[in-house]
Amino acid sequence: MALKVAPGPKLSERTTLRLGGRARAEIVLASPEDAHGLADELARHDCRPFVLGWGSNLLAVDTDLDIAVVSLEAGGPEIVEQQACCDGRSGEKVFVRAGGGLMLPKLVNWAAKLGLSGLEGLAGIPGTVGGAVAMNAGSYGRETGELLTRVRLWDAKEGLRWIGPAQWSARYRSFAVDGVAPPWLVLEAEMALESASPEAVRAAVDANLARKKASQPVSAATCGCVFKNPEGHSTGKMLDELGFKGKSLGGMCFSPMHANFLVNEGRGTAKAALELIAKAREAVKGRFGVELELEVRVVR
CATH class of the missing domain: 3.30.465.10 (Uridine Diphospho-n-acetylenolpyruvylglucosamine Reductase; domain 3)
Incomplete structure (x- = not known):
């Protein structure tokens, strides 16, 4: 079966955090064997592949992106x-x-x-x-x-x-x-x-x-946990202690329910999200001497 190619979607419409600019194209694989033609299609659009399923665990910047969204048909189980x-x-x-x-x-x-x-x-x-x-x-x-x-x-x-x-x-x-x-x-x-x-x-x-x-704020517009838990530490507890639970900036906030969950309050931007993340990392480093590592994947 041939690959299906469609215009690129806006990632803000396809990610749980509701952020992100437009991709160049979307390539749909109806079966794994369709991947044999993927390299040629990516070269045709001069972009890199980016698999997008549910769109969770992603923080995409708001500018246009040089990616082709690759979507997979379900298959199984x-x-x-x-x-x-x-x-x-x-x-x-x-x-x-x-x-x-x-x-x-x-x-x-x-x-x-x-x-x-x-x-x-x-x-x-x-x-x-x-x-x-x-x-x-x-x-x-x-x-x-x-x-x-x-x-x-x-x-x-x-x-x-x-x-x-x-x-x-x-x-x-x-x-x-x-x-x-x-x-x-x-x-x-x-x-x-x-x-x-x-x-x-x-x-x-x-x-x-x-x-x-x-x-956890399972019904909110969130990307899930923003940071990994460093060994021997709970990121949520550290952020809570530092007052980040419910802290907001530019339409983004750390959830009032769990301080390690970033939430789009409805008018947020990727710029505000990244700035809030940077503030959290700086605060944790200053108080606990711990360098937080991102769990959410930033798409640029």
């Missing part, structure tokens, strides 16, 4: 293999495959319905499977990278291929492919889950969702 557990536990190891464009909450709910355990800690994380892999998204003691067995990847140099754990490094909110510089695209991912009681898996998913709703 499906069970590809089942094996008896070999470590003495009951149940089975179940290998599942999901397309990079599949919404992560859909995968979590699908697994819960079938009684497949492993994804419960990812409940409530907005975004796609591809984005979860690329950021090694996680919460409540579980990270995406722990579950992965194979990833189908595309980059301009090597093209389309499957890679295994020996070829990547998954760290806290980071996923790097050995010998491959970004940009690269996650088109499919395979994960190892375990068979369990559907009732137990659903209960764990629901409990994690309730915890998030009680402590």
Whole structure:
């Protein structure tokens, strides 16, 4: 199937923070095999690829961008293999495959319905499977990278291929492919889950969702956590202590509910967001001697 090419969208209309200028084009891949023609299409538009799923965890500048938004059709999820557990536990190891464009909450709910355990800690994380892999998204003691067995990847140099754990490094909110510089695209991912009681898996998913709703501004126009948690520290607690909870600037604010969540109050700009972020980093460095590292991805 041929690639579909459309005019570039405004990222302010496609990101959860509601910020960002216009991309040069949008390229839609109906299947991973469509990636074979991606390099030629990017060269035609003289721009770099940028995969955009749900649009979470992004802070895009308000000027026009020299990117082509790459959108992936969902794909899956499906069970590809089942094996008896070999470590003495009951149940089975179940290998599942999901397309990079599949919404992560859909995968979590699908697994819960079938009684497949492993994804419960990812409940409530907005975004796609591809984005979860690329950021090694996680919460409540579980990270995406722990579950992965194979990833189908595309980059301009090597093209389309499957890679295994020996070829990547998954760290806290980071996923790097050995010998491959970004940009690269996650088109499919395979994960190892375990068979369990559907009732137990659903209960764990629901409990994690309730915890998030009680402590995070899940219904606000936010990009999620702005900063990573430095080892031994809680960024939210440090920012709260410094008075950043609810602090606003130019239509942007740190959430009154959780100080590490940046919120667009409806009239915010990327310039104001970046200025507020800089003020927070400076304050934390001055008080705690800690250099905050961004978790949100800035798109320029």
